[in-house]
Amino acid sequence: MHIAEGFLPPVHAVAWSAAAAPFVIHGVRALTREVKSNPESTLLLGASGAFTFVLSALKIPSVTGSCSHPTGTGLGAILFRPPIMAVLGTITLLFQALLLAHGGLTTLGANVFSMAIVGPWAGYGVYRLLRRFDVPLMGAVFGGAFVADLSTYCVTSVQLALAFTDPSSGFLGALGKFGSIFAVTQIPLAISEGLLTVLVMRLLVRSSKGELTRLGVLLTRKQSQAAQAAKGAQAAEGTEVESR
Amino acid sequence: MSMSKNAKINTLLLLVVAALAVLPLALGLGDHKEEPFAGADGEAEGAITEIDPGYEPWFTPLYEPPSGEVESALFALQAAIGAGVLAYYFGVHRGRRQGEARARAAYEKNAENAENAENAETAASPSGD
Numbered sequence: 001m002h003i004a005e006g007f008l009p010p011v012h013a014v015a016w017s018a019a020a021a022p023f024v025i026h027g028v029r030a031l032t033r034e035v036k037s038n039p040e041s042t043l044l045l046g047a048s049g050a051f052t053f054v055l056s057a058l059k060i061p062s063v064t065g066s067c068s069h070p071t072g073t074g075l076g077a078i079l080f081r082p083p084i085m086a087v088l089g090t091i092t093l094l095f096q097a098l099l100l101a102h103g104g105l106t107t108l109g110a111n112v113f114s115m116a117i118v119g120p121w122a123g124y125g126v127y128r129l130l131r132r133f134d135v136p137l138m139g140a141v142f143g144g145a146f147v148a149d150l151s152t153y154c155v156t157s158v159q160l161a162l163a164f165t166d167p168s169s170g171f172l173g174a175l176g177k178f179g180s181i182f183a184v185t186q187i188p189l190a191i192s193e194g195l196l197t198v199l200v201m202r203l204l205v206r207s208s209k210g211e212l213t214r215l216g217v218l219l220t221r222k223q224s225q226a227a228q229a230a231k232g233a234q235a236a237e238g239t240e241v242e243s244r
Numbered sequence: 245m246s247m248s249k250n251a252k253i254n255t256l257l258l259l260v261v262a263a264l265a266v267l268p269l270a271l272g273l274g275d276h277k278e279e280p281f282a283g284a285d286g287e288a289e290g291a292i293t294e295i296d297p298g299y300e301p302w303f304t305p306l307y308e309p310p311s312g313e314v315e316s317a318l319f320a321l322q323a324a325i326g327a328g329v330l331a332y333y334f335g336v337h338r339g340r341r342q343g344e345a346r347a348r349a350a351y352e353k354n355a356e357n358a359e360n361a362e363n364a365e366t367a368a369s370p371s372g373d
Contacts, residue, residue, distance in 0.1 A: 001285035006301030007292060047333040053326030057319045060265045061281045065274030068284040100318050101305035102285075160288060164295045174295060181287045188268075192261045199257045200330075202250070207337035 001068045001182065002093065002111040003156060005104025012163045017109025023117045027086035034084060041080075044204075044211055048076035049088040051200060055193060056092055056115075062185040070193035071152050074145030075200060077120035078127050079215055089116025114155035123148025134221055137205075138198050145197035149190035153182040 008016070035042055055072030062068060072092075076085040090112050096102040103111050127144030135143070157178040166173035204212060212218045219227065247255070274280025292299055309315035 001283055001288070004285055004289055004301070005305045006303035007289060010302065043333055043336065046329050050326040050329035050333070054323050054330065055326075057323035057326065059283065059319070061268040061274070063268050063273055064284075065268070065277045065280055066284050066287055067281050095322065097305070098307065099309075100315060100322070101308040104303065104305060106303045160292070164292050164299070166295050177291050177295070178288060181284050181291060185284050188264050192264050195257045195261050199254055202254060202257075203334060206250070207334055207341065 001153075001156075002096070002103030002115070003107040003160065005097070005101065006106055007104075008107050008110055008159070008163050010106075012159070013106045013109060015109075016107075016113050016159065020109045020112040020117060023083070023086045024090050024112065027083040027090075030081070030083040031087050034080065038214070041211065041215075044208065045076075045080065045084070045088075048079055048085075049091065051075050051197075052088055052092045053095075055196065056096070060189055060192065062188050064180075064185040066181070066185050068153070068182070068185045068189055070189050070196075071115050071119055071149050072193065072197075073115060073120045073152070074123040074127075074141075074148035074193065075197045077124040077148060078141060078144050078197075078201075079212075079217060082117070082120035082124045085120035086112070086116045089120065092116075110159050111156075114159065115152045118155045119148040119152035122151035132221055137218070138201065141201045142194040142198050146190045146194035149193040150183065150186055153186040154179070157182045 031045070034045070052072035052075075055070040057069065059067045059069045071089070073085050073089050076088050090108075093103055093108060093111050093115060097104050097108055097111075123144040123146075126147040127140045130140035130143050131137075157175060160178040161171055161174035164174055165171045166177065169176070205218070209218070216224060216227075268274065269281070309318055
């Protein structure tokens with residue numbers, strides 16, 4: 001659930017848009033580079049965007065007695081790294097702001113910052129960390145997707161608490177209020193998102209082994225270290241040859 | 245019906261997701277609310293008016309679905325577009341794998357036939373000589 005149109009004071013709206021813009025511009029560059037150098041990845045890029053489309057359209061009941069929807073940004077962040085997800089997430093948010101009156105244009109910057117920037121980066125970070133500790137692929141994917149989802153709504157709560165500090169209990173009081181609405185509601189949905197992301201990754205491992213290997217998803221820590229070392233050795237050899 | 249281990253795990257994942265969505269409804273976890281299972285974004289709007297009763301949204305959506313029905317149709321459309329693209333992706337890859345398997349089988353069969361023919365020829369050649 002995104003922040004509704006007009007529900008952030010103008011100063012906050014402008015500030016969040018300014019904060020989000022560089023990430024999205026950088027993401028557009030990363031996306032064009034990816035499509036140019038690996039045209040065969042276009043289809044998987046589309047599938048990653050499609051996953052976000054599906055998941056952020058599903059409003060699911062939660063234990064708090066209210067509804068919210070997952071984000072679907074963890075998958076794309078794990079496959080293509082977070083900058084590209086910033087673009088795919090922004091497209092989804094624009095679609096919802098323009099056609100569904102869900103979220104909004106004045107709150108687009110804040111919503112992009114939470115769902116398309118912090119969520120993917122947090123999820124990707126957790127995924128990489130778990131992989132570094134040799135957690136099996138699917139465990140790391142679950143952790144990454146869960147954190148991408150939950151962190152998005154934690155940021156939404158912080159954004160609202162910053163804009164609407166409680167007159168009696170201050171920022172923390174407001175954070176508690178918005179957090180109980182967004183973040184607590186989101187916990188079971190984040191579990192669902194983690195499980196669905198694992199499901200799609202399992203299907204991808206079966207159908208697109210080559211692609212996942214190229215993207216480095218299927219490598220274990222040792223394998224990726226070996227690949228890095230080989231690359232380094234190659235580069236060193238290259239400079240040696242050049243210097244001769 | 246026998247399922248592969250892989251299909252069993254995938255089905256289990258879907259069942260857990262379904263259970264997580266249905267249990268709050270089945271257990272009546274929204275009963276204490278005036279409006280059970282409303283959107284969290286709407287509740288946040290309520291909290292904002294509680295904290296700052298004078299706050300007025302300063303911008304309204306350029307387009308707003310005229311009714312709840314149209315809105316849910318558009319949400320369904322969004323999910324359908326996404327699901328369609330995902331299905332296309334997995335369909336293309338399944339087709340590719342099947343095509344590769346068929347081509348490999350045909351190639352192996354050809355090679356086998358050629359080998360058999362060669363063997364038959366060498367076996368036949370001494371008597372013809």
